[in-house]
Amino acid sequence: MHVSVVGSGYVGTTIAACFADLGHEVTSVDIDEDIVAAVNDGDAPIHEPGLDPLVSVYGGDRLRATTDYDTIRETDVTFLALPTPKNDDGSIDTSIMEAGAESVGEAIAEKDGYHLVVVKSTVVPGTTEDTLTPLVEAASGKTAGEDFGVAVNPEFLREGTAVDDFMEPDKIVVGTDGDGRALDLLAEVYEPLVLQWDVPVFETGPREAEMIKYANNGFLAAKVSLINDIGNICKEFGVDAYEVAEAIGLDDRIGEQFLRSGVGWGGSCFPKDTSAIIQHARDAGYDPRMLEAAVEVNERQPERLLSLLDEHVEAEGDRIAVLGLAFKPGTDDIRNSRAIPVIEGLRERGAEVVAYDPVAAGEMAERFPDIEYAESAAAALDGASGAVVVTDWDEFGTLDEEFDAMEEAVVVDGRRIVERREGITYEGLTW
Ligand SMILES: NC(=O)C1=CN([C@@H]2O[C@H](COP(=O)(O)OP(=O)(O)OC[C@H]3O[C@@H](n4cnc5c(N)ncnc54)[C@H](O)[C@@H]3O)[C@@H](O)[C@H]2O)C=CC1
Numbered sequence: 001m002h003v004s005v006v007g008s009g010y011v012g013t014t015i016a017a018c019f020a021d022l023g024h025e026v027t028s029v030d031i032d033e034d035i036v037a038a039v040n041d042g043d044a045p046i047h048e049p050g051l052d053p054l055v056s057v058y059g060g061d062r063l064r065a066t067t068d069y070d071t072i073r074e075t076d077v078t079f080l081a082l083p084t085p086k087n088d089d090g091s092i093d094t095s096i097m098e099a100g101a102e103s104v105g106e107a108i109a110e111k112d113g114y115h116l117v118v119v120k121s122t123v124v125p126g127t128t129e130d131t132l133t134p135l136v137e138a139a140s141g142k143t144a145g146e147d148f149g150v151a152v153n154p155e156f157l158r159e160g161t162a163v164d165d166f167m168e169p170d171k172i173v174v175g176t177d178g179d180g181r182a183l184d185l186l187a188e189v190y191e192p193l194v195l196q197w198d199v200p201v202f203e204t205g206p207r208e209a210e211m212i213k214y215a216n217n218g219f220l221a222a223k224v225s226l227i228n229d230i231g232n233i234c235k236e237f238g239v240d241a242y243e244v245a246e247a248i249g250l251d252d253r254i255g256e257q258f259l260r261s262g263v264g265w266g267g268s269c270f271p272k273d274t275s276a277i278i279q280h281a282r283d284a285g286y287d288p289r290m291l292e293a294a295v296e297v298n299e300r301q302p303e304r305l306l307s308l309l310d311e312h313v314e315a316e317g318d319r320i321a322v323l324g325l326a327f328k329p330g331t332d333d334i335r336n337s338r339a340i341p342v343i344e345g346l347r348e349r350g351a352e353v354v355a356y357d358p359v360a361a362g363e364m365a366e367r368f369p370d371i372e373y374a375e376s377a378a379a380a381l382d383g384a385s386g387a388v389v390v391t392d393w394d395e396f397g398t399l400d401e402e403f404d405a406m407e408e409a410v411v412v413d414g415r416r417i418v419e420r421r422e423g424i425t426y427e428g429l430t431w
Pocket residue numbers: 006007008009010011012029030031032035081082083084096099100120121122123155156157158159268269
């Protein structure tokens with residue numbers, strides 16, 4: 001099957017490379033010429049474990065990238081994996097999706113035969129039916145459900161484990177208005193996965209599919225905020241929130257995942273998706289109190305981390321090490337990383353900030369060009385009067401004598417990764 005993927009970012013590149021690996025011919029369309037050149041040269045444009053090997057095998061071969069939308073006419077199905085950022089008021093900004101839908105419409109205007117357009121991006125309920133489908137219709141002069149089909153197929157992969165998550169998903173959600181051709185084409189696209197892993201395919205309507213994505217992310221974000229809330233209580237009473245989490249996680253109704261309390265959730269999706277669905281609900285007249293509280297708890301965690309540092313260190317004029325800049329390990333993505341409010345808070349206190357991350361320092365240097373970036377955790381800790389741990393990179397778990405080179409070995413751990421030991425003044429955020 002010939003598949004096209006519009007947008008070659010975290011999701012687009014991952015799914016394009018994986019589709020190629022599943023045996024499909026793939027055309028990837030992006031407006032960024034550097035990204036297109038990288039993919040054709042066999043280089044993944046983003047840092048994602050397992051992606052480089054796939055792009056190096058298929059890039060420029062079974063996976064071809066281009067800036068030319070017209071190429072999608074030659075394909076059977078087009079996945080839209082374009083960004084859906086937020087507006088200043090927190091609501092979803094669908095303008096890039098709208099532009100993409102129009103371009104796809106123009107491209108298939110001349111096509112004979114059926115084409116399937118699949119909304120992979122995260123969009124609030126109603127977006128596909130009310131906005132995107134009419135735009136494809138207007139630009140193509142064709143009728144949805146007759147000349148072309150539209151499906152909503154949200155993506156649940158996580159950064160850092162994107163390839164594995166995509167290749168072995170818990171579920172595949174397909175939202176259509178019952179168009180059999182759309183369902184058949186998507187079944188063919190995903191057949192290798194479904195057969196290999198016996199993946200449940202959840203068929204539903206387009207709005208339901210859109211909402212499932214927000215419910216999934218909202219639930220997970222709220223789960224982390226709830227364990228953070230519980231963790232903050234634990235800290236007040238000298239209780240170890242990780243022991244509490246381990247025990248409650250044994251209850252199948254709770255489950256052991258997403259119970260790691262600490263400095264909170266960041267990334268490109270939980271923050272923008274909770275915000276978008278909250279705003280969408282408010283616009284409809286409903287005040288989503290639980291999700292609002294999840295966001296509020298999350299916003300407070302970085303300041304709680306810094307308050308713990310304040311208890312031990314006068315940050316003003318002191319060298320303070322920030323360990324970890326990516327929003328989670330395994331990625332160079334710093335979007336909404338908790339490191340951002342932490343660095344801001346340290347600078348407000350007049351600290352001399354020295355930061356280290358194995359892969360994300362370059363990204364953070366664009367945001368904070370005037371702080372120091374160390375080549376290693378050891379170099380960041382050397383001479384520092386305090387250290388805060390923001391990302392749970394494995395390598396931080398092996399740090400030991402590096403702390404002895406600190407001016408004062410004060411460590412505030414926001415991710416439960418550093419080993420507590422004698423000689424270190426150690427504060428866990430929720431333990
Ligand atoms: N990042 C993630 O882990 C996940 C993201 N999602 C959703 O997937 C969507 C895409 O997210 P990301 O891949 O993170 O975005 P991204 O920002 O990493 O990548 C978007 C790509 O689209 C390209 N682009 C922008 N405008 C374009 C246009 N008009 N035509 C063609 N290409 C264009 C950009 O150059 C960029 O390469 C969002 O809706 C997001 O919420 C869903 C699941 C996971």
